[in-house]
Amino acid sequence: MAGEGVKLLGYWASPFALRVRSALKLKGIEYEYQEEDLGNKSPLLLQGNPVYKKVPVLLHKGKSISESLVILEYIDEVWKHNPLLPEDPYERARSRFWAKFVDEKCVPALVGVITKVGEELEKSAREAREHLKTLESGLDGKRCFGGTKIGFADVAIAWIAYWVRMEQEAFKIQLIDQQNMPLLAAWIDYVLEDPVMKEFMPPYDKLVKHTRDLREKLTAVVSN
Amino acid sequence: MAGEGVKLLGYWASPFALRVRSALKLKGIEYEYQEEDLGNKSPLLLQGNPVYKKVPVLLHKGKSISESLVILEYIDEVWKHNPLLPEDPYERARSRFWAKFVDEKCVPALVGVITKVGEELEKSAREAREHLKTLESGLDGKRCFGGTKIGFADVAIAWIAYWVRMEQEAFKIQLIDQQNMPLLAAWIDYVLEDPVMKEFMPPYDKLVKHTRDLREKLTAVVSN
CATH class of the missing domain: 1.20.1050.10 (Glutathione S-transferase Yfyf (Class Pi); Chain A, domain 2)
Incomplete structure (x- = not known):
């Protein structure tokens, strides 16, 4: 499924980035993954998450979303197939x-x-x-x-x-x-x-x- | 609006209970409010929130929901009028x-x-x-x-x-x-x-x- 220019900023040992990668996979969303050097964070990360300056950050349609649980909710709302949250x-x-x-x-x-x-x-x-x-x-x-x-x-x-x-x-x-x-x-x-x-x-x-x-x-x- | 037996366990000085009361008011949901004595918590509170044993606890249809932000999401999903969360x-x-x-x-x-x-x-x-x-x-x-x-x-x-x-x-x-x-x-x-x-x-x-x-x-x- 086309990810409409979805990009994820992550770090290999981050359990929080792992959450987002699994969610995108379960939904079958294609995305570009950018591994961050936490000792030298990218301008995309610093601009995308100015409050915490932490991974994961999801970039989509020119907007950035941070905080992994907030990102999971976002993913579930934007791409409604294979829902992560139950219906009830x-x-x-x-x-x-x-x-x-x-x-x-x-x-x-x-x-x-x-x-x-x-x-x-x-x-x-x-x-x-x-x-x-x-x-x-x-x-x-x-x-x-x-x-x-x-x-x-x-x-x-x-x-x-x-x-x-x-x-x-x-x-x-x-x-x-x-x-x-x-x-x-x-x-x-x-x-x-x-x-x-x-x-x-x-x-x-x-x-x-x-x-x-x-x-x-x-x-x-x-x-x- | 009928609240279908909605009950809230709260405490007058709890900012977290305050959130739930405001949300129920904005939705126009009728409910029974039970003030808790935090030095002598009610069985309803202890059973309704066995993990944290804290207010607020929302009781609805024989189920209990705790954690104020989780309760706000629940309220917004059960009673969809006057949405709290934006659409986008x-x-x-x-x-x-x-x-x-x-x-x-x-x-x-x-x-x-x-x-x-x-x-x-x-x-x-x-x-x-x-x-x-x-x-x-x-x-x-x-x-x-x-x-x-x-x-x-x-x-x-x-x-x-x-x-x-x-x-x-x-x-x-x-x-x-x-x-x-x-x-x-x-x-x-x-x-x-x-x-x-x-x-x-x-x-x-x-x-x-x-x-x-x-x-x-x-x-x-x-x-x-």
């Missing part, structure tokens, strides 16, 4: 609630696991486990947040599946407990096997190295 | 972007002005001024965020107008500068004169006392 207003509210929950609760905890040490690291890991357990309740007994097929909340949350596994292995820390979170563990398997969802996950070894480097840099003050 | 997807994205900006940037800074002391207070006030200046850019030269009439973003942001004035007066601190933010200052006057927006603003003196009491309680450890 209550189910739409549920999808938005869980996408927001991940950004507000899971992101800080999972970032904490990467950037903190000692007791603070333990605290972040504990919080991550608690939030993941809460997130599981959002599945409401179903295979995925979209019910029977990948939807808005799955697209928004899929990166969690990849990052949780990566953080567990890279930092030898347990975040998900198969016995305690069986539904979420099954969802993780499900989204990571989905061809669209897995297409945009960053190369695993590169992400591990990137995250370990980030951790070393950010914890240098504490550990030196 | 790009303008809808802009409305969502600024509502989200306020929650992510302005809320922590304005809470900081209430709860912090000394240098930390100065820092919060400086951040609040910067974020309010950025927020002004969202008006894009227009009278309100909805363009020519009160819309989704105005409903979401209106409380800022009231709280900024209140914090300035209660704590003798400048947050908004008429000369530096003329458009935002004009918007503040505009929303505070709007009959629907002002209807649900908490009684001023009661809010000042409530906020001063909160400040005393929260800063007691520091100032004793």
